Amino acid sequence: MxxxxxxxxxxxxxxxxxxxxxxxxEVGVSLRQMIANQQYRIGDRLPxxxxxADLLGVSRTIVREALIMLELExxxxxxxxxxxxxxxxxxxxxxxxxxxxxxxxxxLQARQLLESNIAEFAAMQVTPNDIANMRRALKxxxxxxxxxxxxxxxxxxxxxxAEATHxxxxxxxxxxxxxxxxxxxxxxxxxxxxxxxxYRKEWLHDHQIILAAMIKKDPAAAKQAMWQHLENVxxxxxxxxxxxxxYFDGYLFNSYPFEIAKQRN
Numbered sequence: 143m144x145x146x147x148x149x150x151x152x153x154x155x156x157x158x159x160x161x162x163x164x165x166x167x168e169v170g171v172s173l174r175q176m177i178a179n180q181q182y183r184i185g186d187r188l189p190x191x192x193x194x195a196d197l198l199g200v201s202r203t204i205v206r207e208a209l210i211m212l213e214l215e216x217x218x219x220x221x222x223x224x225x226x227x228x229x230x231x232x233x234x235x236x237x238x239x240x241x242x243x244x245x246x247x248x249x250l251q252a253r254q255l256l257e258s259n260i261a262e263f264a265a266m267q268v269t270p271n272d273i274a275n276m277r278r279a280l281k282x283x284x285x286x287x288x289x290x291x292x293x294x295x296x297x298x299x300x301x302x303x304a305e306a307t308h309x310x311x312x313x314x315x316x317x318x319x320x321x322x323x324x325x326x327x328x329x330x331x332x333x334x335x336x337x338x339x340x341y342r343k344e345w346l347h348d349h350q351i352i353l354a355a356m357i358k359k360d361p362a363a364a365k366q367a368m369w370q371h372l373e374n375v376x377x378x379x380x381x382x383x384x385x386x387x388x389y390f391d392g393y394l395f396n397s398y399p400f401e402i403a404k405q406r407n
Contacts, residue, residue, distance in 0.1 A: 164245060164248065165200065165204045166204050166207035166208045166211060166245045166248075167208075167211065169198055169200055169204050169205060169207075169208035170208035170211040170212055172198060172208075173188075173194070173208055173209070173212060174212065174217065174232045177217065177228060177231065177232060178231065178232050182228045182231070183228070184228050184229060184230065184231065185227060185228065185229075186227065186228045187224075187225045187226065187227050187228075188218065188225065188226040188227070188228070190225065191205050191206060191209070203247050203380070204245075206247075206380075207245035207246065207247060207248075207328065209226055210245075210246070210328045210331050210332060211328065213331060214327055214328065214331060215232075216229065216230055217229065217230050217231070217232055245328055246326065246328050246329040246332045246333075246379070247376060247379075247380075249319070249322060249323055249326060249329060250372060250375065250376045250379070251376075252319065253319055253323075253372055254369060254372040254373065254376070256315060256316070256319060257300065257303070257304075257316070257319075257368050257372065258365045258366075258368045258369040258372070259365065260303060260304050260307060260312055260316065260368075261303055261352060261355075261356075261364040261365055261367070261368035262361045262362070262364055262365035262368075263307050263309075263312070263361070264303050264304070264306035264307045264356065264364065265355060265356055265358075265359055265360055265361040265363075265364035265365075266359070266361050267306060267307055267308050268306045268356050268359060269306070272302065272305065272306035272356075273353075273356060273357060275302040275305065275306075276299060276302045276303065276306070276353050276356060277353070278298075278302075279295055279298035279299035279301075279302045280295070280299055280346070280349055280350065280353060281295075282294065282295035282298060283295025283296055283298070283299060283346055283349065284346060287342050287343065287346060293342070296342075296345065296349075297320055299349050300316065300320070301313070301316060301317070301320075303352070303356070303368075304316035304317075306356070332379065333379075341378045344374060344378065345371065345374065345375060348367070348370070348371035348374055349371070351367045351371075352364060352367040352368055352371060354367075355367050
């Protein structure tokens, strides 16, 4: 019995070691090695994101997630409008990744795929009571915004849409995706940099467009509105978190294009 337990534990370890790293984790390892190999001193500034992206052959979004990872490891410090500075040097024995979690923009992309389809299905199943729940959530979101409080109304609105599908599995998937976000250290680090609250007004407006599609019971419009909302969230977070480019161009994240084909009779 002891042998079996050890075997299972060993299998788990091997499985973990053989699991492919996410792109940002691989870039994080490369950046950590770059810091060590080039013998940067504490206080030195790393090259700008764009240069690092070109050097490593990846998008700036992946570089940004990798920098958040190194920031959580207390190797670098991000100074708004100035750049990224070395505050500690990595140890030779540093693990390949101390943050075993999806990147924040990876999470957003997953939400975009999941919630746009949830919205489409919800628009087919929605009842007057569901609409009332969505309106209550929007009212709370508006009140939270006016009072400068947290974003609980935002979560309630997205949950109300999932509940309008009347499918318990979809509701649980929605809850799980939000739990991942709220417990993801990289997301929390990114979100902590954002001080401009005007974005919440934009997202509230997006929610109102989604609600209008739900009231009309228009699945295509609901899907498109939800997709666009999360696209707006993604681009706004990228813009507000940009650390070294005052002329941010908004094309850092390679989104899948989204088109809704018109139904033909």
